[in-house]
Structure formats: structure tokens, C-alpha cells
Amino acid sequence: MAELEPVIGLEVHAQLLTKSKMFCGCRAEYLGLPPNSNTCPTCLGLPGALPVINRAAVEMTIRTALALACRIPEFSKFDRKNYFYPDLPKGYQISQFDLPLSLAGQLEFEVDGQRRACGITRVHLEEDAGTLHHAGEIHTSNFSLVDLNRAGVPLMEVVGEPDLRSPREAPQYLRALRQLLIYLGVNDGNMEQGSLRCDANVSLRPRGQREMGVKVEVKNMNSFRSLEAALTYEVGRQTDLIQRGMTIVQETRGWSELEQATVSQRGKEEAQDYRYFPEPDLPPLKVGRELVEQLKAGLPEPPMRLRDRLLDQYEISAEQVLVLTERPQDAAYFEAVVAAGAPPRAAANWQAGPLQALCKAARVEVERCSISAGELADLVRMVEAGEVSGSTARELLAEAFESGASPAALVTERGLAQVSDAAQMDAWVDDALRQLPKAAADFQAGAERALGPLVGAIRKASGNRANPDLAARLLRERLARPGE
Amino acid sequence: MDLAQVEHLSRLARLGLSPEELQTLLGQLTAIVAAVDKLQEADVSSVDPTAQVGGLYDVMRADEVAPSLEAEQALANAPRKEAGLLRVPAIQ
The missing domain is CATH 1.10.10.410 (Arc Repressor Mutant, subunit A)
Known part of the structure; x- marks a missing residue:
């Protein structure tokens, strides 16, 4: 039998960092609120309440789509996706079906140091559902409890093409996408709390064959690790079935962390029939070219290009670049330290080493900590010039981090300048x-x-x-x- | 319309219908669909496809938070509740 090749595509849902919900003025930040205290007639789906589109959510989606090199059609609309579930108060989700905000882009990512590109089918906008709490075991309990605080939170869906060819590629694709969303400031990247979620479509085919095999949808993966584990398991399961001459059933399977296996949730015969139709309560969107150009001009330097530039411009290692481009603010801080006169390699070592450790322990971002880029540059310069020892500098940095003093000033003040007399x-x-x-x-x-x-x-x-x-x-x- | 379609629709709508009710609905829905089918006779070759005829576009709001309902208000009409949550039958 010809060698089997996995064909994998990811669907990623990202809650947008707006202030208010997608179609009403309730808060988009719902974590930690008392249950059902963040709702209104619109997101509860009460009769007569009308949705109104949140402009910021539309703009965030277009910015994301542009950063993924998507095409932005001039005309877009919302549709109703109909299904019954207790976390969906209206009995339908407002989503986008045939005329999404964007189409046909791509995402670059790295696997084992190699650059790969994956096609992006579309980026569209919809609304999140509420949350269900189950008393005891989900399978044995005879009732569920519903909290609708999350219902109506803006949810952006990034649909990837089935361009991934191994379970290893999936988390790398997701890492690159997550970082891009963080760079754009449209999502917080928190997979554990579910503000970033990922489903996968997996099929196998003999290598060299164009036609796709029967595809299985895998859900419930809430970390990079579980994504790769679930796909590895699912590819193994399908390979085994095919090699034993059995057929793959089209179905939805959930990843069980406990069993370390995918478990069948829903077969094709129970497959949803969503009966999409145009949302009559929302007038369509004409996306002006001026707006698109304006949003494009405001895009940040994408992470991949920023890494290339830092590697090119400063004499620092690839590992250092990776740490310094975790967030755009990290790179901006580094460039400010260098601009203030610190040698790049030493600046990178000090920022990624002692300063980052202090920031992590204090749970503060480097750009918000008490050590300014200029202050770190002064200290790094003194160490490099042999004016103060590395160990003294580290101690002073920690002290200044706490007190808000300038570490270089402490050197002079305490007479700690290194003696070469x-x-x-x-x-x-x-x-x-x-x-x-x-x-x-x-x-x-x-x-x-x-x-x-x-x-x-x-x-x-x-x-x-x-x-x-x-x-x-x-x-x-x-x-x-x-x-x- | 056939009976299988009516059964499919009743499942999607989570309606538990008796065989008699399904038969009644089959007759009614067939008549309704036939009436709507009349639209197929209209010549629309010169009309652009559209989902709306209101003539409105780009109706959007600024991203501003407005007051929500109190939890008690939100749950006021819920038939069953527990600890501030809506209590519903479990999904089978």
C-alpha cells in the first residue's frame, strides 16, 4: 500500500478584545462576573430586541484578514446559523455564511527552522455562545446550568486550508497565528481560558493522490500540547483502520485529555443541518476601499518580518530574537535600549535574562516595569565598560526594580563603581x-x-x-x- | 415534501411529534411549499440577487459599554434556576 499522508486543516476561534459585545453594549470581558449579570434583551434573544454591529469588531476582523494577506470583498453580510442548544438563547448564532468579511489569504509559520505557508480560506465574524455548567459527570447528570455572560461576545473565526501535512505542523501554525493576533491586539491568546480555541479536520490519503480522504473533525483541544497529541492519535487511529482494510466514518470526535484519545461525539447521520439564511435584522456591509487602505496602513510589523529585521540589524542570536519578539512591546523595549546606547548583544542578554526574570516574578510587562529602556541602557553600558561588576549590576537592577530608582544612579550613590585605580x-x-x-x-x-x-x-x-x-x-x- | 423530510425537520426543531401529527404537517407543509413555489415562476433574470430590500448599509455602533440587566431581571422569567444560573434538562 502506498504511504499514507495526513491532510490537516485548522479552524481557530478568537474572542476579540473589544469593550462591548458583538451586537449589544454588554461587556465583552465576562470572566469573573457573577453568573448572568452581563446580559441584556439583545444577547438574551428576547422578542423585539435588535442587534447592532460593533464597528470595532468589524475593523479588528479586517485588520486580521489583511495581516493574513486576505482579499476583502466590497460586500459582506451576516447570516443565521440555526441550531438548538441551551447555551444559545436565540436558537441561532449570527455568523457569516457565503459572503464573509475576507477570503483567500495565507499564514507563514516555522517548523523545525523551516518556513512553511498555509492557505487561509477565510476570516469571518460571529458571536460566542453562553457557557454550560454540569452538575457532576456530564453523562450522568440529568440537568445543566446555563450562564449567558459570554453569549454575544465577538468571535472571529480563522478557517485554514487543509495544507498541513503532519501533526507537528499544527501547533506551529497555531503558535504563529496566536502571535499574530497578539501583535494585532485583537485577542489575548489565552487557550486555557478559551479566548482562543482550535478545531481540526483530519483525513488521510495515499501520498501523491489529489483527492481527499473522508474527513473527521476533532474538537476540545485547549493547548498546543493537546492539539499535537490529539492529531497524532487521530492520524494513528485512521492509519490503523485503513491498513486493516476498514473505512473511515465521517464524524465529529472530541479529544479526551483523560483517555489521551479522540472519542466519537456525533456521526454524519446526526450531522447538523444549520439552514443558514441571511440575518434580516442586520443591514449588509459595504466595506469601503478607503477604510481597507487605512486599516492596512495601521498594521504592525508582522512577527516573522520583525524577527528577520532584528536578526539582520543587530548582532544577536536567533534564540535571543525569538525571546525578544514574543510580544511587539518586547521588541520595542529592546530597540529603545539599543537606541539609548547599549550594545545589542549585552542589551538582549540583560533584557531576556535578569530583567525578564524580575518582570515574570512580579507579573508585569517589561514596558510597564519601573526600569525604563534608558535606565537599562545606562546600566548595561557601565557593565560593558567595566565600571561596575555584573553581579553588583544584577543586585542593583533587582533593587531598582522594586524601588523605582535608577540602577546607574545607585552605583554612584553607593560608591559601588568598580575600582581600577x-x-x-x-x-x-x-x-x-x-x-x-x-x-x-x-x-x-x-x-x-x-x-x-x-x-x-x-x-x-x-x-x-x-x-x-x-x-x-x-x-x-x-x-x-x-x-x- | 415527503415524510422523511418532515421527520428530519421535526428533529431539528426538537419537536416530539406523533405519527398522526407528522402526517397532518406533511399535508400542510406540502401546500405551503407549493404556494411559495409560485415565486419560481417570476422572471428575475434582470434582478440582482439580494438578501434585503431596505436599502440600508453599514449600520454600526461605536464600541461602547452600556448597562446590562441585573441578574435577577435576566432570570425573572426563567422557569427553573439555581445559584444564579438557568437550570435546563441535560443534553442527551
């Missing part, structure tokens, strides 16, 4: 040699390691202010071994 250094070297005659003798006898304690003694005597490189050099001169 010849007379003072000579005096410390003399003391050290007197204190540790054995180490001195050992070093002279050829034990390189004996230099360590001597440098340590000098550092201690100087209150950590002696320039360690200079101390080591002076010691070597004094203890010059015969013939050297």
Missing part, C-alpha cells in the same frame, strides 16, 4: 597575597585553579568593587612564573 588595586593584591600564601605558592607551582581564591579575596576586601579582570591580570604579573 592602580594604587588601590596594588594594595588589595598585596593583602590577598599576604592572606593566602599557600594559594600564591600553588599558583606559582603551576596550579591555575589557585588563582580563584586570590581573586575572591580581592573582591571581598574591595566590597565587590575591584575589577575582577584587572585583579586577575595583576596577580598573574606578580606571581609571574619563571620562564613566563
Whole structure:
């Protein structure tokens, strides 16, 4: 039998970071609110209440679509997707069927250092449903509890083409998309809390065949890890069935974290018939070309291009670039530190190392922390010039991070500037040699390691202010071994 | 229309209908669909497809938060509730 090739496409739902819901003025931020305290006649679907489109949600969707190189048709409309479920108060979801806000784009992502592109079918706009709470086990309980705070929150759907060819590619595609949404400021990327959700369509076909196999939809994957695990399992399950001469059934399966397996939820015969029809309560949209141009002009530098540029422009490693482009604000901070005079490599080390650790511990973003880019640049410059030791600088950074002081100012204020003065250094070297005659003798006898304690003694005597490189050099001169 | 279609629709609408009711609806729906079918006779070759005839476009609101209902108000007409939540039969 010919080798089987997986064909995978992802559907990603992203809650938009608007202030209000998609069609009413209730809050879009619903987490932590008392149940059913964030609703109104519109999102409850009460008779006579009319929806009105949130302009910000439309613009965020178009911006996302443009960042994915999609085409923005001049005409778009909303449709009703009809189905009954207790978390859907109206009995239909307002979505987009045949005339979405955008079509035909692509997303670039990286797998094992290789760049790949995946087609984007469309990006459209719809509304989220409420949430269901089950008493006890979902299968045994005879009732559910409904909270409608989330009902009507703007939900953007990014439909990917079935261009992915292995379970490994899926989380990488999703990572790239998530980062793009964060760069655009349209979604918070929180998969755990469900503001970013992912479903997958999976089928197999003999390699080289154009025609697609029977496809299975896999749901319930709420992390990159579970996405890859679910797809790996599903590809294995389908491969096994085909190799045993059985046929794949078109169905919807859910990933069970507990069983580490996909479990059948709904077969084709129960497949939904949504009876889409145009939403009569919402006039269609004519998306003006001026608006499209204006939104395009306001797009941020996309993460992939930003990484290329940083790698090109500064002498920093690919790993450093990756850390510094996690969020656009990280890269902006880094470039500000460099612009303020810090050497790029050292600036990257200090930002991605000690400063980021402090920010993480304090749960604050680097651009909001008390150390300004200029202050970090001053400190980095002093370390690089040998004016202050690395360990002292790290301590001062931590202190300044807490107190809001300038770390460079603390150096001067405390007299912690590293000493390179010849007379003072000579005096410390003399003391050290007197204190540790054995180490001195050992070093002279050829034990390189004996230099360590001597440098340590000098550092201690100087209150950590002696320039360690200079101390080591002076010691070597004094203890010059015969013939050297 | 045939009986299978009426059964399919009743399932989608979550209506538990008796065989007699399904037969009655089959007759009624067949007549309704036949009446609507009359529209097929109209010549629309010179008319652009449209979903609306109101002539309105781009009716949008600014992204501003407005007051919501109190939870008690929102649940006022709910037949069953529990701890501020709507209580509904479990999905089978």
C-alpha cells in the first residue's frame, strides 16, 4: 500500500478584545462576573430586541484578514446559523455564511527552522455562545446550568486550508497565528481560558493522490500540547483502520485529555443541518476601499518580518530574537535600549535574562516595569565598560526594580563603581597575597585553579568593587612564573 | 415534501411529534411549499440577487459599554434556576 499522508486543516476561534459585545453594549470581558449579570434583551434573544454591529469588531476582523494577506470583498453580510442548544438563547448564532468579511489569504509559520505557508480560506465574524455548567459527570447528570455572560461576545473565526501535512505542523501554525493576533491586539491568546480555541479536520490519503480522504473533525483541544497529541492519535487511529482494510466514518470526535484519545461525539447521520439564511435584522456591509487602505496602513510589523529585521540589524542570536519578539512591546523595549546606547548583544542578554526574570516574578510587562529602556541602557553600558561588576549590576537592577530608582544612579550613590585605580588595586593584591600564601605558592607551582581564591579575596576586601579582570591580570604579573 | 423530510425537520426543531401529527404537517407543509413555489415562476433574470430590500448599509455602533440587566431581571422569567444560573434538562 502506498504511504499514507495526513491532510490537516485548522479552524481557530478568537474572542476579540473589544469593550462591548458583538451586537449589544454588554461587556465583552465576562470572566469573573457573577453568573448572568452581563446580559441584556439583545444577547438574551428576547422578542423585539435588535442587534447592532460593533464597528470595532468589524475593523479588528479586517485588520486580521489583511495581516493574513486576505482579499476583502466590497460586500459582506451576516447570516443565521440555526441550531438548538441551551447555551444559545436565540436558537441561532449570527455568523457569516457565503459572503464573509475576507477570503483567500495565507499564514507563514516555522517548523523545525523551516518556513512553511498555509492557505487561509477565510476570516469571518460571529458571536460566542453562553457557557454550560454540569452538575457532576456530564453523562450522568440529568440537568445543566446555563450562564449567558459570554453569549454575544465577538468571535472571529480563522478557517485554514487543509495544507498541513503532519501533526507537528499544527501547533506551529497555531503558535504563529496566536502571535499574530497578539501583535494585532485583537485577542489575548489565552487557550486555557478559551479566548482562543482550535478545531481540526483530519483525513488521510495515499501520498501523491489529489483527492481527499473522508474527513473527521476533532474538537476540545485547549493547548498546543493537546492539539499535537490529539492529531497524532487521530492520524494513528485512521492509519490503523485503513491498513486493516476498514473505512473511515465521517464524524465529529472530541479529544479526551483523560483517555489521551479522540472519542466519537456525533456521526454524519446526526450531522447538523444549520439552514443558514441571511440575518434580516442586520443591514449588509459595504466595506469601503478607503477604510481597507487605512486599516492596512495601521498594521504592525508582522512577527516573522520583525524577527528577520532584528536578526539582520543587530548582532544577536536567533534564540535571543525569538525571546525578544514574543510580544511587539518586547521588541520595542529592546530597540529603545539599543537606541539609548547599549550594545545589542549585552542589551538582549540583560533584557531576556535578569530583567525578564524580575518582570515574570512580579507579573508585569517589561514596558510597564519601573526600569525604563534608558535606565537599562545606562546600566548595561557601565557593565560593558567595566565600571561596575555584573553581579553588583544584577543586585542593583533587582533593587531598582522594586524601588523605582535608577540602577546607574545607585552605583554612584553607593560608591559601588568598580575600582581600577592602580594604587588601590596594588594594595588589595598585596593583602590577598599576604592572606593566602599557600594559594600564591600553588599558583606559582603551576596550579591555575589557585588563582580563584586570590581573586575572591580581592573582591571581598574591595566590597565587590575591584575589577575582577584587572585583579586577575595583576596577580598573574606578580606571581609571574619563571620562564613566563 | 415527503415524510422523511418532515421527520428530519421535526428533529431539528426538537419537536416530539406523533405519527398522526407528522402526517397532518406533511399535508400542510406540502401546500405551503407549493404556494411559495409560485415565486419560481417570476422572471428575475434582470434582478440582482439580494438578501434585503431596505436599502440600508453599514449600520454600526461605536464600541461602547452600556448597562446590562441585573441578574435577577435576566432570570425573572426563567422557569427553573439555581445559584444564579438557568437550570435546563441535560443534553442527551
